[in-house]
Amino acid sequence: MQSKEPLILTRISLQCRECKKDFESAFKYVCDDCFGPLDVKYDLSAAVSKDTFAGREKTYWRYFELLPIEDKSNIVSIDAGMTPLTKAEKLGRQLGLKNLYIKNDSVNPTFSFKDRPAGVAVSKAKEFGMSAVGCASTGNLASATAAHAAKGGFACHIFAPSDIEMAKIAQALSYGANYIAVDGTYDDANRIAAQIGDSKGVGIVNINMRSYYVEGSKTLAYEVAEQLDWQVPDQLVVPVGSGAMLNAICKGFEELQSVSLLDDVSDMHMIAAQPHGCAPIVDAFKKNRTDVVPVENPDTVAKSLAIGDPGDGRYVLKRLEQYNGHAEESNNKEILDAIMLLAKTEGIFTEPAGGVSVAVLQKMAEQGKIDPDEKVVCYVTGNGLKTTESIMSVLQKPAVMNADIGEISAVVN
Ligand SMILES: *Cc1c(COP(=O)(O)O)cnc(C)c1O
Ligand SMILES: [Zn+2]
Numbered sequence: 001m002q003s004k005e006p007l008i009l010t011r012i013s014l015q016c017r018e019c020k021k022d023f024e025s026a027f028k029y030v031c032d033d034c035f036g037p038l039d040v041k042y043d044l045s046a047a048v049s050k051d052t053f054a055g056r057e058k059t060y061w062r063y064f065e066l067l068p069i070e071d072k073s074n075i076v077s078i079d080a081g082m083t084p085l086t087k088a089e090k091l092g093r094q095l096g097l098k099n100l101y102i103k104n105d106s107v108n109p110t111f112s113f114k115d116r117p118a119g120v121a122v123s124k125a126k127e128f129g130m131s132a133v134g135c136a137s138t139g140n141l142a143s144a145t146a147a148h149a150a151k152g153g154f155a156c157h158i159f160a161p162s163d164i165e166m167a168k169i170a171q172a173l174s175y176g177a178n179y180i181a182v183d184g185t186y187d188d189a190n191r192i193a194a195q196i197g198d199s200k201g202v203g204i205v206n207i208n209m210r211s212y213y214v215e216g217s218k219t220l221a222y223e224v225a226e227q228l229d230w231q232v233p234d235q236l237v238v239p240v241g242s243g244a245m246l247n248a249i250c251k252g253f254e255e256l257q258s259v260s261l262l263d264d265v266s267d268m269h270m271i272a273a274q275p276h277g278c279a280p281i282v283d284a285f286k287k288n289r290t291d292v293v294p295v296e297n298p299d300t301v302a303k304s305l306a307i308g309d310p311g312d313g314r315y316v317l318k319r320l321e322q323y324n325g326h327a328e329e330s331n332n333k334e335i336l337d338a339i340m341l342l343a344k345t346e347g348i349f350t351e352p353a354g355g356v357s358v359a360v361l362q363k364m365a366e367q368g369k370i371d372p373d374e375k376v377v378c379y380v381t382g383n384g385l386k387t388t389e390s391i392m393s394v395l396q397k398p399a400v401m402n403a404d405i406g407e408i409s410a411v412v413n
Pocket of ligand 1: 112113114138140141239240241242243244245246304305351353354381382383
């Protein structure tokens, strides 16, 4: 029997992450007093239960009560979320881990986890009555924003560094976006997007809509919790660019605890994974600093993570302290090897960002920093088909053979 739809459970407001001042929910993302970032706060007094979500649609919108949209008619959905949480028996055996899970977000509609934050931000733009959206992107957010903009009938402006992978550009263009390839780094593209957002009233999903944007990413915590039958994982490996996702995952677990869907989450271990060549947060962590020194010219095969000046870097460091955390990096070779290891053991083909997670997981396991019995969740956030040029650099293109059974049967042993 279907449970009755609850009445309105959510009343949202914004709260400054620094000085904790409260604001009404609005098109606003920094604190008037201290310029701190604003987070969405929920009135969680009206309880949700496990039954609230069970049996609902298999998208992240099943968690509507905990998302920052007031009116369901404003949802712009391309059916993202509820991606598989795969028990990785074979990879786990190889790494000596008995309870390893891969959260496979490479199979979202635009093939990365960015469908989560982009979908929520575009929906909020609809609720605000805006007509144009956009983003600063390292590649995946471009398509996620453009696809939701197409579905919702928005103009869409993408600002991205010019050197990202061709498949990502082709994909974003196909959704009809106005694609601006900036000759510079992600930080250059980001600065320009911020100015355009302000001057032209464009809802830049990861800048002036950021408070709402990050709410989408926290569904990566909700789904894992639900898929583990409401148990708290012991170790979480998260790839980090700006750090928004790692922060959002922590927020998600905390909210589930505050509505009593999870027990105490304070024993979780958060592991931040970054690529060598753009690992400012790992660097700060290892030097015991509380601030992040930007990397001026990121140089890594993991272009999705090539954010030299991570917006949420400081907060990631705080989260690592709060959640018994660790930060580690992996170099290009380790990343590409890890892509193949995941593909060959679990049948999951990821882009370099996912390779970074798996490579760092591997290091942690080999160094004995993860107990064999612990429940480990490794986030794989993007699809390998978007970055074939990087993996082909270590694979051999097959030679073309004559369609001759004799010749060919000689190479099948
Ligand atoms: C954007 C991105 C990340 C990093 O997310 P942040 O919120 O910027 O830390 C990780 N993986 C993939 C595939 C991405 O596209
Ligand atoms: Zn403030």
